Amino acid sequence: MLQHVSTELQENPLIDKYVIGGLAIILSIVVVVGALVWFFNLIESIYVDYIGGKPLFRHFYFRIRDLSPKQKHILDTEFSFYKSLNSKEQRYFRHRVHKFLSTTEFIGKEDLVITEQQRVLISATAIMLTFGYRVYAIKLVDKILVYPSSFYSNLDKAHHKGHFNPGFKAVIFSWEDFLIGYKIEDDNINLGIHEFIHAIHLSALKTGYKNSVSSYLFLSGLQEVTDFINADSNYKNKIKQSEYFRDYAFTNDFEFIAVLIENFIETPKAFKSQFPEIYNKVKRMLNFNFSGY
Known part of the structure; x- marks a missing residue:
């Protein structure tokens, strides 16, 4: 004869107490961390706006990674x-290059x-331009496409x-022209700098990225530059007539800032000598407090 035995799970007050206590601790930690982050962001925003004009600090890493000997040699010998x-x-710098390499897909085109x-050189270019920022990742870039030389685009038939290409999150280069930008370092033409500035x-x-300190510095700095130039028609004419900035700079605001920063990186002394006010604004905009600048 089979007996049907019914069992009931008995509540254990001690277990319930520990579960509730554990959840309360986790919730408290989340609230405290959230409050600390909010307070830090508040303090840093005040510092950026009214005191220092730059992030409170630029470098904070849980673990610093390094490049291979071959990769370091490329930087040592080919990246000024x-x-x-x-x-x-x-x-x-090497840590940030390592991070860029590990999070970015490189794709060769036309059998390259x-x-x-x-x-390494493409990654180093991106890292150089954001090296003044703590938040240095370029959010709209996760792919690099490299062609042997100039390429045809079906988008604009040119x-x-x-x-x-922000929709594809890709920066596309002609390798031949990218290299020329570094072989000739004082002609104020550098394809890598130009395209990465568009991406930045x-x-x-x-939306969603513009609230970071890095984005704020870039956009507010750009606004300062354009406001300063547009406020004085004589100064604006002086810029155009100087021939220091190539004509392509005056195509639109996007091309203007890209060319401006090409000049800033390649010939800082000439830039500072001819247009010191704009030079200083670009330097603050990139937080570019490094030797030679």
Whole structure:
């Protein structure tokens, strides 16, 4: 004869007490951390707006990563900005390049095989432009497409040396023209700088990213530059007649800031000499307090 036995789960007050206590502790931690983050952001925003005009600090990493010996050699021998940094700055720079390499897909086009030189120099260009910021990732970039030379785009039915496609989150380069930008370092033409500034600019404008300190510095700095230039028609004419900035700069605001920063990076002494007010605004905009600038 089979007996039906019914069992009931008995509540255990002790277990309930621990569960509720544990949840309360977790909730308290979340609230405290959230409050600390909010307070830090408040203090930093006050500091940026009224005191320092820059982030409270630029570097904070739980673990600093490094590049391979081959990758470090490329920086040591082929990237002037990196060579101008002190040893501590170089260590942070390599960490950021490592991060960019690990989070970005490099794609060769037209049978081009991506090399370590291409990966490192392209990554270093992006990192150089955001090295003054604590939040340095370019949110609208997760792919780099590299063509051997100028390429045809079906989007506008034209040939290009470089292009930024925000919808595809891709920066596209002609490797031939990218290299020329570094072989000739004082002609104020650098394809890598130009296209990455477009990416930084649009990333800052995109909803959801524009509230960061990095985006704020970039956009407010850009506004300061344009307001300063537009306030004085004589000064604006002086800029155009100087021929220091190439004509392409005056196509639109996006091209203007890209060309402005190409000049700032490549010929800072000439820039500062001819247009010191704009130079200082661009320097603050990028928080670019490094040797040679």
